[in-house]
Every structure is written in C-alpha cells, then in structure tokens.
Amino acid sequence: MRLRTTLLLGLLTGCATTASSSRTEAPADTPSPRPDLKALASRELEPLSRHQVSAPDGSFTAEVEAAGAPTFQQQQGVLVLSVPLGTRGPMTCFVSSEPLDAGGAIYRMVQMAGQRTDLQLVRTTDVRLIGDSPAVYAEAQYLVDMPRGKAAGQVKMMVHTDDQVPLVCTHDELGYSESFKRITSGLAGSLESAAGKQPDPRYFEFNVIRVQGHPVGFEKRVMRDAAGGSRLTEVESSLFLPRSQKELVARDTVSTELADKDGKLVARDHARATNGELDLQMSLEQVKGREYHYEGKHDGKDLNGTFTAPQDLDTEPGAARLVRERLLSGKDKALTLHLYIPSADPVAPVRQVLRQQAAGSRELKLEMGSLEGTLTMDAQGMVEKAVVPMGGLEMVQERVSVRGAP
Structure with missing residues (x-):
C-alpha cells in the first residue's frame, strides 16, 4: 500500500x-x-x-x-x-x-x-x-x-x-x-x-465534508468487482482543519479493502499522512476464520501481530447489505458491526452500533466508543449524510454524487 x-x-x-x-x-x-x-x-x-x-x-x-x-x-x-x-x-x-x-x-x-x-x-x-x-x-x-x-x-x-x-x-x-x-x-x-478513460466501477460516490457550512474536505469511494464474487472498495479522503487563522492541518487517507462474496473482510490496506508526512500505514489479512494478522507502522512504531475478532469482520458492502436487510426492512432496531479501522485502533477490531431512530426511518444513531453521530442512509444501505459533533461545532459529511450499486 x-x-x-x-x-x-x-x-x-x-x-x-x-x-x-x-x-x-x-x-x-x-x-x-x-x-x-x-x-x-x-x-x-x-x-x-x-x-x-x-x-x-x-x-x-x-x-x-x-x-x-x-x-x-x-x-x-x-x-x-x-x-x-x-x-x-x-x-x-x-x-x-x-x-x-x-x-x-x-x-x-x-x-x-x-x-x-x-x-x-x-x-x-x-x-x-x-x-x-x-x-x-x-x-x-x-x-x-x-x-x-x-x-x-x-x-x-x-x-x-x-x-x-x-x-x-x-x-x-x-x-x-x-x-x-x-x-x-x-x-x-x-x-x-491519451491513455483513454478507465473502466466504470460497480459503484462510485463523492462526499463533501463541511464544518459549520464551510468546506474542509472530501471522501471519494469506489467499489469494483473482483474474482469469485468478491468486492474491492477504495476510499480516498482529505481533511483540512484550521489550527489557527494562519495554519491548516491537512490529513490525507487512502484505503483498500477486499470483501468476500458474503461481505466479510479478507484483507485491508490503510495509509494516512498528516501535513504530507506518513504517520500511519497498516495491512490486515485474514488468516483463518476470525483470526487476522496485522502489520505496519503507527507514529514511527512497528506493529506486528494477530487478533481473534468476536465475529467475522464486516466491510462496507457487507454492512450496506445488513443495514438494508435488517434495519431498513424493520426486522431489527439495532445492528452491531465489527470493523477494522486502523485510525481508531491499529491492532484490534472496533465495535460499531447502529440504532434506528424511528420505525420506517432511514436515520440511524451511530455509536463507536466515545464517538456518537447521526447517519442518514439511502435505500441501498449506504450513508447519504453523517453528522458528528466536534467540540462545540458539527462536522457534516454529505454525498453530492453517486452512481451504481454497492
């Protein structure tokens, strides 16, 4: 990566x-x-x-x-x-x-x-x-x-x-x-x-991130079909937050995850740079069942090990299907996911809970550790809008372009 x-x-x-x-x-x-x-x-x-x-x-x-x-x-x-x-x-x-x-x-x-x-x-x-x-x-x-x-x-x-x-x-x-x-x-x-256009992906979306209405970043997501019914998801994001009136903190992130035909995680690569300097680079591979091996660097420290997840790790296309089939259908009122998010924890899975705010609503409450937010989903189970408190402010990520199916 x-x-x-x-x-x-x-x-x-x-x-x-x-x-x-x-x-x-x-x-x-x-x-x-x-x-x-x-x-x-x-x-x-x-x-x-x-x-x-x-x-x-x-x-x-x-x-x-x-x-x-x-x-x-x-x-x-x-x-x-x-x-x-x-x-x-x-x-x-x-x-x-x-x-x-x-x-x-x-x-x-x-x-x-x-x-x-x-x-x-x-x-x-x-x-x-x-x-x-x-x-x-x-x-x-x-x-x-x-x-x-x-x-x-x-x-x-x-x-x-x-x-x-x-x-x-x-x-x-x-x-x-x-x-x-x-x-x-x-x-x-x-x-x-002169190289010509690249082939269209299975799914494409672009999100703009704003704080108090001011544009501070983006997230671009692309999903492609892979061998055996698996799915490859690529995410590119950049965030610009003011440290002072004269200075911005710039953070770039790129990640790739491979999901099997059932939407479970097979492998993930993740890299992040702050102000142009690489400060996080991790790779994760499924060893067998719920056992996963991680390797990389975080803030200059080498990391290498394995963990056993409490359940198969979820991916973006897999989570979208679960949201669609279990929450939006009204079958369940809450959904617990286990994800690998290196920026939150590079050596262990992260537990995420999604709760439906009202029957028939596409608005969900997000809980992940101390982080809470509100998500608005589309009919495919993908996030249209995310609102996360940030101190006394709100960070809003809103989708402005989409095509295809996850």
Whole structure:
C-alpha cells in the first residue's frame, strides 16, 4: 500500500513569494492615496477566449480560458503550463507524472508561501468533483516587506487529484477568486488523457465534508468487482482543519479493502499522512476464520501481530447489505458491526452500533466508543449524510454524487 505522492517542491517556491508585480503596496511614507484593497480583492474576469492545449509528449489535451496563447515548459521533470489572464501575473499549472495527495500538496504550497511572506489568513474555499476526481481550492492572504512598506498579496491554489493527469494550479494576485475557480475547473474538466478513460466501477460516490457550512474536505469511494464474487472498495479522503487563522492541518487517507462474496473482510490496506508526512500505514489479512494478522507502522512504531475478532469482520458492502436487510426492512432496531479501522485502533477490531431512530426511518444513531453521530442512509444501505459533533461545532459529511450499486 502506498500513499499517493506529492512533488513539485522546488517549482512551487515561486508561488506567492517572488512575483512582486502581483502584489499591491500599502506605502508607509507617501502622500499618494492608499490602494483600495477591498476593491482589488473583489476583482473578477469576464469569460476569456478558449484555447486548445496539448502536452508536448502527446499525453493529454485540454482547453483553457486565456487572454493569449498558453505555453508549456519542462522544469525538473514536471510539465508547467503558463496561462495569461490579462492581469499582472499569469496562472501557472503543474502537471504531475505521479499521483497527488490534495492535503499534502496544499500544505506544502502554504508552507512555501509562508517562507518569504507574513501569512494573514489560510483557508480552503471550495471542494468539488470535476470529472470523477476531487478538486480542492484554497487561498493564502499575506503581507510582504517592500521598499516603501508592506505589500498585500493573495495566492489562490487548486489541486485536482486525477489519476491520469494530476494538476496543481496557482495564481498570485489580489482578486479574481471566482474567475480562478471557473478557469481551473474548465481546464481540469476538459483534460483528456491519451491513455483513454478507465473502466466504470460497480459503484462510485463523492462526499463533501463541511464544518459549520464551510468546506474542509472530501471522501471519494469506489467499489469494483473482483474474482469469485468478491468486492474491492477504495476510499480516498482529505481533511483540512484550521489550527489557527494562519495554519491548516491537512490529513490525507487512502484505503483498500477486499470483501468476500458474503461481505466479510479478507484483507485491508490503510495509509494516512498528516501535513504530507506518513504517520500511519497498516495491512490486515485474514488468516483463518476470525483470526487476522496485522502489520505496519503507527507514529514511527512497528506493529506486528494477530487478533481473534468476536465475529467475522464486516466491510462496507457487507454492512450496506445488513443495514438494508435488517434495519431498513424493520426486522431489527439495532445492528452491531465489527470493523477494522486502523485510525481508531491499529491492532484490534472496533465495535460499531447502529440504532434506528424511528420505525420506517432511514436515520440511524451511530455509536463507536466515545464517538456518537447521526447517519442518514439511502435505500441501498449506504450513508447519504453523517453528522458528528466536534467540540462545540458539527462536522457534516454529505454525498453530492453517486452512481451504481454497492
């Protein structure tokens, strides 16, 4: 199991840190009027002409709004696309040859911006699905020392974690926030890989995570048929939580679980990185019956052993079937599941109880250790919405796209 990698470290040092022409000075000792920062920050662009772009090696084609012809460069093995917008600075996009983690990529861009500037505000601004891949938008507002005083700046960022053409875009200039979203969304949505489209999975869903209505992450789930009636489930998620007004904690997780034809767990791989650093990597395999072997690392500590579960371990497709057949049908009012969730316990199964709130209702109460929440299920037994208290706030995960059957 490998966590998706992030690169572009050297190339991104130019983002939000060196292009002084894109900043607006607030002079300290001058009779000239101060710039209207609010007006500058609210600037937007009318739709621009669309330009066709094609990778020099023919690996992909796309279309992008631009004020002039976009250009490509190769830098340290990364393809760099420069898109003139008719503003002081161009939009710059990096096409990675390796998979990207949204959290790790945004965290590193923010860190690099902070190396040469005084960050004032860092936040995610949008999470959306483009094609079948997540796109995360963020911005960093900053001040930087200039000869005549402080200069205000704003770097906008987008990471699109497409498996075939991973994309990072930035624009370092006050304003144009909605224009940046529109142009990068159009670019990412138009990308066509020479490798062709991947086969459709059996089931696909995309969820957006919000705290107090603000987008802070996503979860993408894909289920595929495997040999002998078994099922492979892949989950990719990223979460961005503010540590302060100037700092985000970014967490990326990828997991794969194999269920047998009865929905019981055969094997699971799980990896998590916090701020781009791998801190959890576990593998679990069924030895025989309810005996399972685990191996991996947690916070730098090697873990290796076996445990015997109180019952066969459940999986996502198996749990969906149980919810559908036992809770939603009215047969039972409560359902106890035993799951392997390494982030909760890397060396033992976790007990989860689901209770129906009212007869005929698809709303369930979730109990897992000290964690409680509310789940809204669909007719297939999959979660449409999850609400979990977080201190005095609420974290809400809500499905925004779905197709197929689990």
